[in-house]
Amino acid sequence: MAVASAVVAGPGSGDFSDLREIKKQLLSVAERSRERGLQHSGKWASELAFALDPLPMSELPPPPVLTEDDARDLDAYTLAKSYFDLKEYDRAAYFLRGCKSQKAYFLYMYSRYLSFCFCFAGPLEKGQVKNEALRELRLELSKKHKARELDGFGLYLYGVVLRKLDLVKEAIDVFVEATHVLPLHWGAWLELCNLITDKEMLKFLSLPDTWMKEFFLAHIYTELQLIEEALQKYQSLIDAGFSKSTYIISQIAVAYHNIRDIDKALSIFNELRKQDPYRIENMDTFSNLLYVRSMKPELSYLAHNLCEIDKYRVETCCVIGNYYSLRSQHEKAALYFQRALKLNPRYLGAWTLMGHEYMEMKNTSAAIQAYRHAIEVNKRDYRAWYGLGQTYEILKIPNDSRMLVALGECYEKLNQLVEAKKCYWRAYAVGDVEKMALVKLAKLHEQLNESEQAAQCYIKYIQDIYSCGEIVEHLEVSTAFRYLAQYYFKCKLWDEASACAQKCCAFNDTREEGKALLRQILQLRNQGETSTTEIAAPFFLPASLSANNTPTRRVSPLNLSSVTP
Known part of the structure; x- marks a missing residue:
């Protein structure tokens, strides 16, 4: 059965007049995300909903209507979801084989995807075996896509697989389609953010007219270092009724960090810590500010506090690394940044900070590798480019x-x-x-x-x-x-x-x-x-x-003598 090509998103772009309706939408998509194992998307929607006034019981969103396929797959889905939550991805996928409902099918494909990522997270991450597994997923999802049988969550997963295979143009098209089909799913917007490289590229995107677009634009402006535009967007969101949102407060702090307004950023982060004392997200950015100001006691307290909350989080490792770096214990600092990268090899900040530590230890070749990895993760990161430029200047090898x-x-x-x-x-x-x-x-x-x-x-x-x-x-x-x-x-x-x-x-x-x-x-x-x-x-x-009809007659040899340095 073909899936509907669009989903009503409620108020249009910039329209926050009905905050109760927006809260209903957020609560609904948070639950739907959790049902599919998309914990980060569910958390984002829940945090945003929490920033709005509570709904009376009569206005709480009703539970989703079950289809015949949902009812038929319910037992298998319930069992598989329990395995999925315990990170037994292969086991979850096994019991979801043959399920037809959208929710069960997504969990089946997502379990397989996470299984591949988990198995090949080590030295073989970029190996041919993993690529073959991803191509297999791509083939299956592509057939569903052509048959218009993917819902918004399915399109999101298809886009993630395409991105993993470095098929960026196709991934962008699919993520844009996902935002049209399910505008309330933040994960699709966030993935799209990671693929947009400049403002010109942003102009040509055909995005849905929904209030979620305002959050997307604020985030992408921050990523593209268009800080003035980003701060204007976040201020308009606060004025619209999201003044209690810790997500928006943290993004504003990050924006001030990016323009090196250290005092303002520190003030906002301190206020954020009062509102959400057990928060770990963005605390590595906070530690960067404390490092720049050489605030050893505050950085020490932050490192010990995060270690008590969760010492195995990437952000915690980066904060501890900054703490040791400020004490000039660069070997220990590099070790903690390496630990962070073992937890998440695509964590941009850890690569850049590790490059800085290698520079302090005069290990320029290792610093170059770290900065290159940072650039592979995010080509927009000016800190990694600056660090790489410094190392080439030191080594006097400008021909990279x-x-x-x-x-x-x-x-x-x-x-x-x-x-x-x-x-x-x-x-x-x-x-x-x-x-x-x-x-x-x-x-x-x-x-x-x-x-x-x-x-x-x-x-x-x-x-x-x-x-x-x-x-x-x-x-x-x-x-x-x-x-x-x-x-x-x-x-x-x-x-x-x-x-x-x-x-x-x-x-x-x-x-x-x-x-x-x-x-x-x-x-x-x-x-x-x-x-x-x-x-x-x-x-x-x-x-x-080509085995047949390979072109043999060609254009004349290239003459670039006029432009060769």
């Missing part, structure tokens, strides 16, 4: 491809395209770690209508990706094949255009364009159009790209 690509992006945003070209080409020449320099260079040539140079860059990019001998899941491969297919089509090289169009059909985002181009080529051939041979010096793609 990531720094050159980042510099090229800066020049591109300043519309200094010749300088951007130089940076991207140099990043490729010195050994492109992320294999993105040629793609960015190709797109610059596209902007400047330099089609032959763009095609040459895309060809070289495809060569490099396939020569690695890895299963290709790289983000821009489909983009490269799409451009080359169109380029060869314009050049009337039907065989080459057909081969690239066939490659496009292997990717979700270019499949329809590839099929359309193949139909056009077939039609032109049937009309007697012949392929041209008037192409400059040959350039070859590796034969391993």
Whole structure:
């Protein structure tokens, strides 16, 4: 049975006139999130609901209506949920096999996902075995998605799997769809935040008109370091009736921390501690402020207090690490940051702080690795970029491809395209770690209508990706094949255009364009159009790209002497 494509979200964007209705929605989605094991989303909604006035008994939200599938799966779901809560994910998934209800199916797929994450959280985290497991999940969820059988929670999980596979464009589309289908689920909004890299990207998102959008915008403005806009949003939320929300108070404190208004941030964090004395979230940020102010007694008290609450939380480890760092015990500090990363390998703050400790210990190579990991987690983190720049300055090795690509992006945003070209080409020449320099260079040539140079860059990019001998899941491969297919089509090289169009059909985002181009080529051939041979010096793609119809005639060799430094 197909799932409805939209869910009523109540008041529109910026409309907080009916706080009682908003509280009902928050209580409802908190319960639905907990039923599916989404504890963080449930906690966020519960904390926000707690900040609003209590509802009279007559206005409490009714329990959800059970469908026939829900009733049929109830026993299996109840048993599996008890195993899930005890972190027995494989066992939970086993008893949910064959369940049809949305709630049971989500818990089945989510249990499998968490099982994969738990099993491969160590050295094999990025290994082929885990990727195969994620691809299997992606395939199953993709079929459900095409059949329109995923609800808002299912779309959220599908987006998470796509993000784990580095399929960022597809993940963004799915998360946006999830916010339309279930606007009240904060988890989907938060995942979307993590994939938005700049304000321009934000403008092109088609987001639902709901009051949840205001919380999303406030959060993403904070992440993008647009602090003035973020503070305005949070102030408007306080004025709307959320003045008691500890979430909003903590976000305002983080915003002031980001603009280095230390006194204001410290004042807000101290007030937050009075309202929520057992809170652990954001306390690592609080400890950063105490560290900068060299407030040893306060930092010591905070570290001991959090250790009594939960010494195995990531934030607690970071606070203790800061405490030892302030006492110049850098080996112990680094040890606690390592402990934090064992608990959560994607915890940004711990990577950055560990890089700082390695710098203090004069271990620049380890510092570089830590800063690089931080940038992999969040490319927007200026502290990691600054730390990485410092280490390269110390080592006098300015030719790191990531720094050159980042510099090229800066020049591109300043519309200094010749300088951007130089940076991207140099990043490729010195050994492109992320294999993105040629793609960015190709797109610059596209902007400047330099089609032959763009095609040459895309060809070289495809060569490099396939020569690695890895299963290709790289983000821009489909983009490269799409451009080359169109380029060869314009050049009337039907065989080459057909081969690239066939490659496009292997990717979700270019499949329809590839099929359309193949139909056009077939039609032109049937009309007697012949392929041209008037192409400059040959350039070859590796034969391993395709068993049949691999393009052989190519554009002339790339000449970048004019832009090479």
